[in-house]
Amino acid sequence: MSDSPLLVTCGLPYTNGHCHIGHLRTYVPADFYVRYLRHSGKEALFICGSDNHGTPIVISADQSGKTPREISELYHNHFDSTFKRMNVVFDRFGMTDDPTNHQRTRKIVQSLIDNGHVYQKTISQSYCPHCQMFLPDRYVEGVCPHCGTRARGDECDQGCGKHLEPGEIKDPVCKICGEKAEQREQEHYFFKLGDFSEFLQEYLPSLGGTTNARNYAIGWLKEGLHDWCITRTLDWGVKFPGNEDLVVYVWVDAPIGYMAFTEEWAEQNNGDWEQFWRGSQPITHFIGQDIIYHHCVFWPAILKGAGYATPNAVVASGMVKINDKTFSKSRGYVIWTNDDYLDQGLPADYLRYYLLAYTSHTKELNFSWDVFQQRINNELVDTLGNFLYRTLHFAANKLGGIPEGKPAPEICERIQATLDIVQTEMERYEFKNAIDEMMALASFGNSYIQNNAPWKLIKENRQEAEAVILNCLQIAKACNLLFDALLPEEAQKAWEMLGYTDSVATHTIAESTEGFAHNNLPKPSILFAKIEDETRDKLNGIMKIRIEEAEMSENTEMSKNTGNTEIPTEERITIDEFARVEMKVAKILAAEKIDGSKKLLKIQVTLGDEERQIVSGISQYYTPEELIGKSVVVVTNLKKAKLFGVESDGMILAAGDNAALLIPNEDVLPGTKIL
Incomplete structure (x- = not known):
């Protein structure tokens, strides 16, 4: 550790969801480190903020009827308050959409342009004729050109994990309307990452921090560097200098947020932000393992190209598992910091202890x-x-x-x-x-x-x-x-x-x-209360409910028509396989909510010659009363399942994000087969 003032930053939480313990794997260790530095007599500045740009926030804003800024502020405040509840205390917690970051990003990008590290290029990009718009990043999905797996527009998230440039994805489909997209040409700007191969070859071996960050980055460098497209066709974000029809790619303006937030701290505290970003005072980044490339390769190259100081250390945490299962919000294997922990009356200190004492910082943590x-x-x-x-x-x-x-x-x-x-x-x-x-x-x-x-x-x-x-x-x-x-x-x-x-x-x-300068002692009390078995069982029960709800939602999702996405030929089924699925018209006789579940309804249906009980994850879209008497389509030859201890014998089919029920357009007798 240096005697010089030290800047410590944390990877920016994305303002499109709630805080979970996967986030805390980065922020709690960083807070522990900063507090320790100060106890050691060191001067440390602790900086973070929220990441507010990119297509997921725009999509969420469209779906919720809010503006992207409103969505960003909502989750920014959520993270700010959650971190404080966990005693993670930053000297500055800013927003990348605030003016300081817009200004600093445009200055840095302009410096890269002036220094010859950015060039303009016409590329073929996904375009939706129906929506009449180019489709950046997560507005489009299709097939990964590297491994052939279904992927989103900016990353092969289900397969090889490779970053995808605009226009790379195959068989693109618009995420907005579900229509097949086409390729159209558009002007974009690229950062000459390859210009910095020699610099990175010298820089990375001496980079401080954890070995996983350093070694991963060196491995990527050996594979060769590819120029990055640093513009997107969006209205939301930092306008690109000289072409305001485009915005700067979020992975450019997000890390620049570290610098902008340091500037904001300096302005409020009569400090000097340039001692870190233009001087020689140490900079340490705490990040998650999944963003090592951005912080150890892309970010230092940007800083070097624009004439700023580069990080001295990158500390990358290992991933998180839940009950030996891969961390997954969609499958219910997640611990939400507020709902599942703090709001249950559990002390922040207990979770801080577990996150840091369970395993090495770079290894996988199982909760x-x-x-x-x-x-x-x-x-x-x-x-x-x-x-x-x-x-x-x-x-x-x-x-x-x-x-x-x-x-x-x-x-x-x-x-x-x-x-x-x-x-x-x-x-x-x-x-x-x-x-x-x-x-x-x-x-x-x-x-x-x-x-x-x-x-x-x-x-x-x-x-x-x-x-x-x-x-x-x-x-x-x-x-x-x-x-x-x-x-x-x-x-x-x-x-x-x-x-x-x-x-x-x-x-x-x-x-x-050192000894004591006083001899008085107040009456002591017990500091730590045990976690009782009934508390443990309650917390396990909350997780079990979430996993069962997720499984139910996944089954419901399988029954939805999510658009006109073209299915690769090798994934199609034969007519004989389809014939095995038995579907019939059923009439709903009764419906009621299941205690403890926010999503599930227990529904009684008649199939004419028999009655069945079905558990369906549509409680968010329908009240029990409005379902009674409706004719619906049911898959009748599924294996029985138990959800929340309630037996389910069949599946009610629904379509779309709002679970629109599939119903016949005229009266059909219960039990009629779908042909």
């Missing part, structure tokens, strides 16, 4: 409520919390406060050894190792007080009992100073139980071996 309960109860409650409480309780109740004197030299040596190891591991961004060492100090304190038994010693030699407790209090002080970066709420409570009246955040870790 499980069962393991969460075990780690919190065994480590925070039984180790750290137990040591702090038994020490403080004995000192306050049996000794009347902090005994006079100095801690034993061997105790200070043990604390200093912990400080040295923690420092080394923090410099390596091995946060789990650092926390393990911190917890080992608390465990040592537990063993020390247990082995010396001051509750027995005081009956024979009060002075020796006081010496034991003074040593334990010194260890407790060191634990407080170390754990404050990780557990800011609980560490502050423990600090006050040590008799301090100020903020623990204003003290340095070096004070861990």
Whole structure:
């Protein structure tokens, strides 16, 4: 770690959805790192903001009847408040759609143009004749030209994961109307990424941070660099200098947000943003593993080409799993930070601890409520919390406060050894190792007080009992100073139980071996409450409901007609295969909501000669009352399934995003087969 002021940034959350623990895998470690730096006497500036541009936000705005700015502000405020609830505190949390970022982006792009790193080129791009518009990024989907998998316009998200340039996707289909798109020519601007191969060959081997970021980037560099199209045909975004019919590609203006937010901080605090972005003060980016290419290849090249300083370190986190399943919002394998955690009354400090102590920062993190309960109860409650409480309780109740004197030299040596190891591991961004060492100090304190038994010693030699407790209090002080970066709420409570009246955040870790200037101790309280089995079961139940709802929605989605997307020949079924699907007209007799589910309805239908019960995920679109008496089309030969413990024998067919029911256009008897 440098003695110079350090700028730490986090990858910008995209304002098109809610915060989940996948986000926190980046922001909590970065906050821990910054707090630790400050406890170490370093000056650190912590910057972030929301990413507001790009086609997904425009699509969401169109669907919701809001403007893209309104959507962006809604989710910007959501992330801002959620981060604060998690005690992730930025010095500046800005928006890429604010004027500072527009201005800085246009200046940087103009510098790239002036320096000969941008050129104009006519390209063939997807165009929808029905909507009469060019289709940028996620307005179009089709087939990946590299692996043949279905893909969205800017990335092969279901297959090889390659970035796709405008016009590359095959068999394009408009996401708005579902019509087949055609190729039309349009002028766009490209960044000469290949100009920076030599620079990156020198830059990347010396890039600090985590090895996964550095090694991935070097691997991509060996594959060869391709020029990037840095314009899009949208009204929403930063207007391209000299051609305001186009906007700057979001992966240009988003990282420039780091610089713009630093400028905004400087303006509000009489600071100097150029010491970082034009000078030599260190810059460290904390990001997710999925955006390494953008931060280690594309972004440094832009900065170099425009004459700005480049990052000194990139710290990339591993991915997240839920219950050993691939993280997936659509399939229900997700933990929402507010709904599933904070709003359930769980402490932010517990989740901070789990995210950092479970595994190495660069490895895959598996979240499980069962393991969460075990780690919190065994480590925070039984180790750290137990040591702090038994020490403080004995000192306050049996000794009347902090005994006079100095801690034993061997105790200070043990604390200093912990400080040295923690420092080394923090410099390596091995946060789990650092926390393990911190917890080992608390465990040592537990063993020390247990082995010396001051509750027995005081009956024979009060002075020796006081010496034991003074040593334990010194260890407790060191634990407080170390754990404050990780557990800011609980560490502050423990600090006050040590008799301090100020903020623990204003003290340095070096004070861990310094004695006490006071002897008063208030009555202590238990810091950490156990996660009870009933709480764990409740949280598991919430996840189970979500997964079942997602499965139901997926089945419903399979029955929808999503447009005129052309299906590749090898994916088509034969007439014999289709004949196996039995569909009949049914009349709805009754419908009711299923307790605990927002999406599912329990529906009774008649097929003429029999009645059936079907569970359908259409509660968001229909009330039970308006369904009764309707004739619908049902798949009748599906295997029975149980959802929320309710048996479902069939599937009601619906079409489109609003689940429009498929109904006959004239009266047809229940049980009539669809031919």
